[in-house]
Amino acid sequence: MPDNGFEPKIVGFLCKWCSYTGADLAGTSRKQYAPNLAGIRVMCSGRVDPTFIVKALADGADGVLIAGCHPGDCHYSVGNYRAMRRVPMLRKLLDQFGIEPERVWLEWISASEGDRFAEVVNSMTETIRKLGPLNWKERAEALSGAA
Amino acid sequence: MAKPKVAFYWCGSCGGCEEAVVDLAEKILDVVAAVDIVLWPVALDFKLKDIESYEPGEIAVTFINGSVRLSEHEEWVKMLREKSQLVIAFGSCSHLGGIPGLINMNTAQQVLENKYLKSVSVDNADGVIPMPTNSVDGYDLDLPAVWNSVRRLDEVIDVDYYLPGCAPPPDLILEAVGAILKGELPPKGSVLSPAKSLCESCPLNESKPEDLTIDEFKRVATSQPDPETCYLAQGFVCLGPSTRSGCGERCIRANMPCRGCFGPTPEAMDQGTKLISAIASSGTSDTSESAASVAEGFVDPVGTLYRFSLPSSILKRGLKNV
Amino acid sequence: MSRQITINPITRLEGHGKIEIFLDEQGDVERAFFQVPEIRGFETFCIGRPSEEMPRITERICGVCPTAHHMASTKALDDLWKVKPTRTAKLLREMVYNAFMFEDHNLHFFFLGGPDFIVGPTAPAAERNILGVINKVGLEIAGQLIKVRREIRSIIETVGGKVVHPVFGLPGGVSRGINEEERQRFLASANTAVEFAQFALKAFDDIVLKNQDYVDLILSDGFIHKTYYAGLVDENNKVNFYEHRVRVVDPEGREVAKFEPHEYTEFIAEHVEPWTYITFPFLKKVGWKGFVDGPDSGVFRVAPLARLNASDGMATPLAQEAYEKMFETLGGKPSHHTLAFHWARLVEALQAAEALKGLLEDEEITSDDIRNLPTETPKEGVGIVEAPRGTLIHHYWSDEDGILTRVNLIVATNHNAAATAMSVEKAAKAVIHGGHVDDGLLNLVEMAFRPYDPCHACATHAIGKTPLVARIYDHTGKRLREIKR
Numbered sequence: 012m013p014d015n016g017f018e019p020k021i022v023g024f025l026c027k028w029c030s031y032t033g034a035d036l037a038g039t040s041r042k043q044y045a046p047n048l049a050g051i052r053v054m055c056s057g058r059v060d061p062t063f064i065v066k067a068l069a070d071g072a073d074g075v076l077i078a079g080c081h082p083g084d085c086h087y088s089v090g091n092y093r094a095m096r097r098v099p100m101l102r103k104l105l106d107q108f109g110i111e112p113e114r115v116w117l118e119w120i121s122a123s124e125g126d127r128f129a130e131v132v133n134s135m136t137e138t139i140r141k142l143g144p145l146n147w148k149e150r151a152e153a154l155s156g157a158a
Numbered sequence: 159m160a161k162p163k164v165a166f167y168w169c170g171s172c173g174g175c176e177e178a179v180v181d182l183a184e185k186i187l188d189v190v191a192a193v194d195i196v197l198w199p200v201a202l203d204f205k206l207k208d209i210e211s212y213e214p215g216e217i218a219v220t221f222i223n224g225s226v227r228l229s230e231h232e233e234w235v236k237m238l239r240e241k242s243q244l245v246i247a248f249g250s251c252s253h254l255g256g257i258p259g260l261i262n263m264n265t266a267q268q269v270l271e272n273k274y275l276k277s278v279s280v281d282n283a284d285g286v287i288p289m290p291t292n293s294v295d296g297y298d299l300d301l302p303a304v305w306n307s308v309r310r311l312d313e314v315i316d317v318d319y320y321l322p323g324c325a326p327p328p329d330l331i332l333e334a335v336g337a338i339l340k341g342e343l344p345p346k347g348s349v350l351s352p353a354k355s356l357c358e359s360c361p362l363n364e365s366k367p368e369d370l371t372i373d374e375f376k377r378v379a380t381s382q383p384d385p386e387t388c389y390l391a392q393g394f395v396c397l398g399p400s401t402r403s404g405c406g407e408r409c410i411r412a413n414m415p416c417r418g419c420f421g422p423t424p425e426a427m428d429q430g431t432k433l434i435s436a437i438a439s440s441g442t443s444d445t446s447e448s449a450a451s452v453a454e455g456f457v458d459p460v461g462t463l464y465r466f467s468l469p470s471s472i473l474k475r476g477l478k479n480v
Numbered sequence: 481m482s483r484q485i486t487i488n489p490i491t492r493l494e495g496h497g498k499i500e501i502f503l504d505e506q507g508d509v510e511r512a513f514f515q516v517p518e519i520r521g522f523e524t525f526c527i528g529r530p531s532e533e534m535p536r537i538t539e540r541i542c543g544v545c546p547t548a549h550h551m552a553s554t555k556a557l558d559d560l561w562k563v564k565p566t567r568t569a570k571l572l573r574e575m576v577y578n579a580f581m582f583e584d585h586n587l588h589f590f591f592l593g594g595p596d597f598i599v600g601p602t603a604p605a606a607e608r609n610i611l612g613v614i615n616k617v618g619l620e621i622a623g624q625l626i627k628v629r630r631e632i633r634s635i636i637e638t639v640g641g642k643v644v645h646p647v648f649g650l651p652g653g654v655s656r657g658i659n660e661e662e663r664q665r666f667l668a669s670a671n672t673a674v675e676f677a678q679f680a681l682k683a684f685d686d687i688v689l690k691n692q693d694y695v696d697l698i699l700s701d702g703f704i705h706k707t708y709y710a711g712l713v714d715e716n717n718k719v720n721f722y723e724h725r726v727r728v729v730d731p732e733g734r735e736v737a738k739f740e741p742h743e744y745t746e747f748i749a750e751h752v753e754p755w756t757y758i759t760f761p762f763l764k765k766v767g768w769k770g771f772v773d774g775p776d777s778g779v780f781r782v783a784p785l786a787r788l789n790a791s792d793g794m795a796t797p798l799a800q801e802a803y804e805k806m807f808e809t810l811g812g813k814p815s816h817h818t819l820a821f822h823w824a825r826l827v828e829a830l831q832a833a834e835a836l837k838g839l840l841e842d843e844e845i846t847s848d849d850i851r852n853l854p855t856e857t858p859k860e861g862v863g864i865v866e867a868p869r870g871t872l873i874h875h876y877w878s879d880e881d882g883i884l885t886r887v888n889l890i891v892a893t894n895h896n897a898a899a900t901a902m903s904v905e906k907a908a909k910a911v912i913h914g915g916h917v918d919d920g921l922l923n924l925v926e927m928a929f930r931p932y933d934p935c936h937a938c939a940t941h942a943i944g945k946t947p948l949v950a951r952i953y954d955h956t957g958k959r960l961r962e963i964k965r
Binding site: 170171172173174175176177178180181227228256257258260261263264266268269270272273274277278279280281282286287288289292294295297298299301302304324325327377378379380381382383385408409410411412413414417457458460461462465 | 519646656
């Protein structure tokens with residue numbers, strides 16, 4: 012899709028114990044990176060109900076990031092495995108709807124990985140930029156009435 | 159005191175909800191005695207003029223089933239809303255969109271082309287497609303246009319209560335009618351069915367594990383369900399965890415897993431994503447590859463998770479290949 | 481310039497329809513069109529669905545005859561997966577199916593079409609319905625009707641889970657069987673059903689056949705079409721609702737075709753008109769010649785009278801007696817009298833009750849061997865049953881995982897669409913003269929389609945209803961009158 016100065020809106024669900032802290036580190040280290048992510052702190056990536064992801068996309072997000080501790084390091088032992096199992100099924104559902112699976116990212120980012128956090132956000136922003144805006148609500152509305 | 163006026167109306171309906179009322183069998187005579195049925199197109203010839211001449215609120219209760227699909231439906235339900243004190247969305251189609259809501263994955267153009275141009279049995283070398291306006295040998299004939307999406311009743315008018323099910327079971331209908339006649343209804347906007355998930359009342363719930371673990375999905379096409387064990391425990395997809403209770407588990411008693419016709423449980427914003435949460439979260443896979451491999455075995459997520467409720471899902475409709 | 485009459489809504493049928501009548505300068509009927517104003521798109525939105533979900537999805541085409549779709553779909557799955565049901569599964573399916581035919585035919589006769597005869601075609605509209613029927617035949621008989629329907633429907637409910645939208649059909653079998661206690665209970669109900677079916681035929685005899693005006697109406701020219709007829713027959717060419725081959729006979733009653741389900745596209749094609757969403761199936765080898773009957777036109781009819789015409793008899797003894805008596809009264813076989821569909825419907829209800837009894841007397845029906853699991857890779861399958869309203873065809877194509885890639889459905893009322901249009905036009909021409917239009921005449925026109933017991937939700941795989949209104953316009957398009965139902 013053409014660029015047209017499109018700035019992706021990305022919603023990030025960041026687990027408190029690892030990824031959110033890693034994001035903080037990127038900030039305090041004054042890393043320069045794409046400003047396109049709006050972060051939401053959750054206790055664990057396993058807290059992220061697939062409903063949140065879908066709601067974010069339906070309400071205007073062009074992409075959603077779920078970030079948690081590396082497998083084996085989850086503060087609650089099994090939370091990130093739950094996220095690991097839910098996301099592929101959700102991606103399959105989204106694909107059927109017509110939402111590219113590449114709009115949903117699942118990444119493991121530890122508290123000390125400020126650089127990695129910045130890289131993920133940059134990389135995801137570019138990927139979504141190429142995919143183009145999702146504009147879900149407007150496009151669905153356009154097909155809701157008479158043919 | 160005059161008997162309360164009651165109306166039954168159908169939009170995009172298969173007639174099953176009408177049959178459900180007829181299935182009250184002998185009890186229907188009690189209902190008929192207690193109310194004055196002023197409108198019921200399947201069984202009674204009515205005068206539209208009479209309904210139009212009613213004062214606002216003159217009809218005590220109107221039950222509307224079927225999904226809204228045409229402008230005529232919209233006109234009718236708006237008129238009935240004005241004339242009725244209570245409007246009850248009756249059945250899955252008016253409550254959630256129903257199975258016809260699956261058309262939200264496609265467009266009207268695709269429907270027309272598949273039927274009239276691409277069908278294996280259609281003989282249509284001239285590529286004729288029915289049109290909203292036609293002139294045939296000088297005669298003007300019109301047809302309503304087909305919409306791209308199915309709508310729920312509450313997207314078009316204000317709805318007071320919902321009576322769920324495809325079709326609502328007779329005992330639930332009787333309870334609702336009884337509550338209305340006694341004036342003992344819950345808060346406006348309620349679904350007239352217990353506020354808990356199907357699992358809680360399911361006859362198989364003793365074998366439902368605390369942590370649902372499905373590492374391999376089974377399909378009833380190629381496996382026979384065991385009627386004594388929770389279907390999810392066996393690996394069959396069953397929508398029980400995210401579906402409201404109240405149906406009597408009639409499908410489970412015929413040894414088939416639930417497909418969610420009662421709609422989502424009260425706190426679930428979306429019936430489908432809620433079930434993904436229930437069935438995907440636990441399992442033995444602990445690498446992204448094995449997790450992806452398990453997900454592969456779950457066929458047709460949209461059609462299974464939103465069989466009855468696509469128009470009431472968060473995403474509402476599909477936009478792939480449209 | 482002609483005047484236009486619109487009859488909209490039509491009542492006491494399943495579904496929506498609108499009738500447009502155009503008058504010439506004298507006020508006589510020039511042309512009449514029977515339009516079906518909706519299409520739902522099942523054949524489109526079923527693509528991508530797993531095959532085994534189809535019985536539960538396609539039955540939502542119609543809540544009056546869901547069991548017909550459920551069964552046609554289940555048989556299509558047998559064919560798709562190349563698996564045969566076990567003997568017990570077949571007994572159970574036929575048990576449910578005959579129970580369904582019995583109760584549905586009775587629903588139509590007493591609630592929908594029958595009131596025209598039981599109460600009278602010219603009776604006031606307010607009485608031409610089930611309540612008028614109850615008044616006429618009495619509460620006790622009405623009570624028996626409700627009771628027998630309830631009992632028979634509970635047979636469907638036990639195996640099917642629900643009677644409106646049952647769930648039990650699977651490739652190679654069914655999901656649930658019955659035990660001995662249920663078998664005994666159902667057998668008692670089946671006996672009641674046989675008695676009731678005989679009573680209904682007697683009631684038809686007393687109310688209709690002993691009334692010379694009704695007999696004249698049935699035999700009258702305005703309600704005759706000399707078409708081809710089609711229906712499923714068993715190995716002995718006897719009427720069978722569940723299986724075997726589709727047999728087609730010409731207007732003289734001679735067999736012109738007998739085909740297996742998967743051969744249907746060689747024999748039947750659908751014609752499209754731009755002014756209605758319903759298609760018009762016709763016999764390919766004869767060809768589409770328009771809305772005309774006769775041996776040179778491919779128009780054919782299905783449903784009770786057509787099935788009896790297309791067969792060599794009924795499969796059960798009491799029904800066979802009733803069949804013989806019917807054709808004797810009608811003056812031979814095949815019978816082209818449209819109103820006789822109502823009579824044939826009751827003969828079929830009797831066979832359904834007798835067949836139900838026979839199935840329940842087979843002790844293997846309580847076995848728990850109810851499923852053969854598929855072992856082949858699915859590809860393509862066709863299932864045909866006789867729905868109460870006619871031949872019902874489900875055709876699926878799938879990928880190797882059994883996910884559907886294509887769907888074709890020709891539904892019972894579809895096949896009768898051309899004949900219905902012709903019947904309505906013929907009736908309109910017979911009763912509307914000099915531009916005079918009133919409620920009684922509208923009902924006479926409606927009596928032309930009611931014998932077909934049309935199910936328009938089915939016919940357009942459509943679910944959607946608009947009320948019926950009659951509007952009369954003069955030649956300048958000014959609305960003169962509106963009759964609403």
